Amino acid sequence: MRKDLIRGALAVLAFTVLLGLAFPLLITGIAQVAFPGKADGDRSLVARPPRGPGDFVPRPSQTGYSATGTAFANRGPNQRATADLTRQHLRAYLARERRYVPGLTARDVPQDAATFSASGIDPHISPANARIQAHRVAAVRHLPLDKVMKLVDEHTDGRALGLFGEPGVNVADLDAALDQEA
Amino acid sequence: MALDLVQIAVFCAIVTATVPLLGGYMARVYRDERVFLTPVVGPLERLTYRLIRVDPGKGQDWRAYARSLVAFSGVSWLALYVLLRLASDGGWDLTFNTTTSFVTNTNWQYYAGEAVMTDVAQMTGLAVQNFVSAAVGITVLLGLIRGIASRHGDGTIGNFWQDLTRTLLYVLLPLSVVGALFLVSQGVVQTLGEAKDLAVGPVASQEVIKELGTNGGGFFNVNSSHPFENPNALTNLFELWLILCIPAALTYTYGRMVGSRRQGWAIFSAMGVLYVGLVLVAYFAERHGTSAQELAGLTGANMEGKEQRFSTAMTALWTVTTTVTSCGAVNGAMESLTALGGSVPTFGMGLSEVVFGGVGSGLYVMLLFVILAVFLGGLMVGRTPEYLGKKIEARDVRLTAIGALWTALIVLVFAALAVGTKYGGPSIYASGPQGFSESLYAYLSQANNNGSAVAGYTGTTFADLAGGGAMLLGRFVPMLAVLAVAGSLARKRVAPAGLGTMRTDTPTFVVLLLGTVLLVGLLTLVPALLLGPIVQSLTTSLF
Structure with a gap:
């Protein structure tokens, strides 16, 4: 169980960086360049x-x-x-x-x-x-x-x-x- | 009206057409075959295994698989709770409810998104759980499928960490990137800046996974009826597809993984029949006005709590789609549906979310009903029941019954607590039978991990805690039962099909399966439905 908890903590961290930072920031970057008026709220x-x-x-x-x-x-x-x-x-x-x-x-x-x-x-x-x-x-x-x-x-x-x-x-x-x- | 029905039919056709595409793709991913994304995602996948120190080839038996799942969900819960206490305005009780809600893939919301949450909380907390809680649902399904399909009898059902990582990297993330960009192109906002007199934020990146992972928690309080979450009928159509695509396609994935596509289509058909039936009832109900509107002298189809751009067909379609899957996102106010229309989502959730259902969870609970139906069929013909060559024995049936009936029990116990004691009263907003409908709906939604609300129902400390308890029990007890069934099946040797073996890929079996699902749903729910939605449909009195 201890091993699982450590793995769990590492996984939460890794996935937060990927899915909670990299993904939304990538989308924001592309959106701001490609659809500036719409992305800021039409x-x-x-x-x-x-x-x-x-x-x-x-x-x-x-x-x-x-x-x-x-x-x-x-x-x-x-x-x-x-x-x-x-x-x-x-x-x-x-x-x-x-x-x-x-x-x-x-x-x-x-x-x-x-x-x-x-x-x-x-x-x-x-x-x-x-x-x-x-x-x-x-x-x-x-x-x-x-x-x-x-x-x-x-x-x-x-x-x-x-x-x-x-x-x-x-x-x-x-x-x-x-x-x-x- | 004809045009409305064409909209509904075309949508169903689109979903059906994508089932083999997406389902086949997922089957290849989970069977370790090369797919077109392997060159891009492969390195990222290997990096993830190194970071979290996992040997992906190492199979786990059901206990080890369940331990990993519980540990991962537990750590997720703790991390989200701490983050929300730091980066949102909720107290401990609301945060308990919200954390539980997102970790259990429920996304019930006692809070108003744009008022309580910061962008950091939405992005790095809630949206991350939207991804991973959805993936956890799929891992349990994969465990069960491998248990059913295994031929070696060594008891392993796959590796939790590998299934989790693959689901995130090969399925959810690529679809989310493409989907989010499409949504922004249509007017869904995506910014880290501010705007005068407008609430904005990183919405598109959260919207897409909110639907795709059947999560449902809106960035904004009014969820997908907000023009910045769902600006036009095209985004509405796309978001509807996002909700249904994975739960529907997994039936095909299942067929491929057990070596018979017909098995998958049989389950898809049973789900499809119930789905279309419920959509039609909701649609025809909403074509009428409500008693309150008639009394006020207003004629026409009920538009209260609906958006003009969606109107009757698209709102009815959404209402059913979101409640039979465990999504719970809404594009209109559930509280303002006609009485009959409002009974449809209540009933849809009451069928234990097996009509497509949540990603992974819909099919694994449906497979429990399949095993129940096989058992009932076996009793009728007087033979030991077997499913795809595996004998279904007493222990399997006991576990299956627990998994299939548990949620209904939680719903009824918690709803009874809420209406039978003084604690539930302060949450109720509407007077008369609608107040009961609100309470029943709240616990149906939370125990089934749906998350949609008859939203007059408001949070109190009691409601936060009871709801949180219902979500935890409704999520993890069936999961453990399913994994135990998977472990038991994985240890069994395959018996060759004989003359007396009941076939499970025929229309006859589909009818038997439908009967089982409806029987269990009706037996548990009819008394409660009578007190709320049915009374409301039968009376024109106002309260």
């Missing part, structure tokens, strides 16, 4: 709160869109608290958008608009959600609706390889593109 991958009424609004976040301390909302399927919060999100969304989309009802609101994302910093909203918000954004920014809709389409990330995942509109990218139009 900000367009992370949602941020809207700056004003002319911005698209990302999905509800339980952490105030914190990218330094993430947490799940942990709202269960049969919890009263979940129903209350969902209703609040739904009402806030309708109150914000109905002025610009007359006749908008709860049934028209896409799920992603009234539910907490997993990360709290989900950079995307569904295309349906974006097309509803486009009316408000166009009105506030005094842009033609067609123009805004076109930008929504241009900033929709499609399915990976045309098949995997779900299309989503990147809110930060879209807002940045709208700023260019003004």
Whole structure:
């Protein structure tokens, strides 16, 4: 057993140097040279709160869109608290958008608009959600609706390889593109 | 919907297609044959043996093999505990839980990664254990395979240090290098610097082994739903493949090492049937809203706790993949699944993680179920059971039963302790049956070394210690039972197959194996499932 313990200690040491230092440092080195922007954290991958009424609004976040301390909302399927919060999100969304989309009802609101994302910093909203918000954004920014809709389409990330995942509109990218139009 | 099902089908096809490639490669590595990486890795391998003073050709019997394994894991535990106390913000109880969690390949996390851990702790502590604890799981499997396959009857089952080193250098490290670079190219961060208002760090190098080693502990608190761990559907697909590739391919490795590929495919089929079934249930469950959403007036498929870029199909696929293997990484909030959807991961873990399972551990526990099925088959036809020419005797069946049933016992005892005493209460976040589901899930996950969480469940000193105990018992007792079985089989002479020998590579046997796994899982778990997820699925009341 003593021999095994010594071997174990030597092995832990050797593997820590190889797998805990050499490997991550090699990857960091290559990543920093080959993909500098991405390796340091691409900000367009992370949602941020809207700056004003002319911005698209990302999905509800339980952490105030914190990218330094993430947490799940942990709202269960049969919890009263979940129903209350969902209703609040739904009402806030309708109150914000109905002025610009007359006749908008709860049934028209896409799920992603009234539910907490997993990360709290989900950079995307569904295309349906974006097309509803486009009316408000166009009105506030005094842009033609067609123009805004076109930008929504241009900033929709499609399915990976045309098949995997779900299309989503990147809110930060879209807002940045709208700023260019003004 | 059609597109969703195509996504699921294509993913399953990709995994199946890589099984012979990776499985064949691993079989060559473990049979001491030359592979394409030998010129590069060979010198490093020999250097490692010199450094740790091992004669790799020296075979060990099961006791020596187990001693080496326990010594290595013990030293790993101590080193990680000391490192975490120095380089992270956890107290002694949290650090006990976290250390145990990473050494047992569980990666249950009562802490929030970006808030508690320094880069040094993540890189040189947690990520190293991600590698070596995964490799330890594979060594136990290799011991069992050699016990089954041995023809010489001298009782040796290989050399622990050699199996450990080869797994790390030939399998885990090369795949991790390629995988990490791909992840960075897609937007996973990898830096030692800081960024304003963003938590960053050496994520890609940890992300890749977290999936590949079925570890699951996230760099960030929200794990693989964080855009910096899993930025798009392509990385999601790749990470899913990383989780499944080794556990699935090991069935092929097994077939090659026992000299019959059909034996490996038979086990793969049994696992595959259960996997696809569970994925479909989870997918169709998540296409609906929850009772809470219906009451609030919200329609459509449940998006609470999911990311837009993954949505229903990719999240359902992930949820099942991560819980039937012992990975436990998540790309959405388990707590926010629909009631029926949430019962799938609970049930997946309740099947003792044999549907592909953890790297190594999934197949070695599945092989215990194979031996049980052979035993049951032997009882039905009234012959002494034998498996691949080895007679299965009373001692083997006793050890097998211990190995196969032990984890379920740990789950039920610890979950009962947590809900039956006052100590478990403070951990519970949700009211009503969801609170029970949280508690059951916590001990299912920890005893099965999974590590995913219905994450409202929070750490207390009691929860830290009980969880740590469940992880240690759930990891090492079955391992020792498996190695004992391996030692017993390794000493047996091979009897030639006769007319009455039950074949274990036929569809009939696959059905018998499925029946055994389901029977054991259902008998142990149904009462507990009734109190939590099933009640929740049947009611529309809110709590």
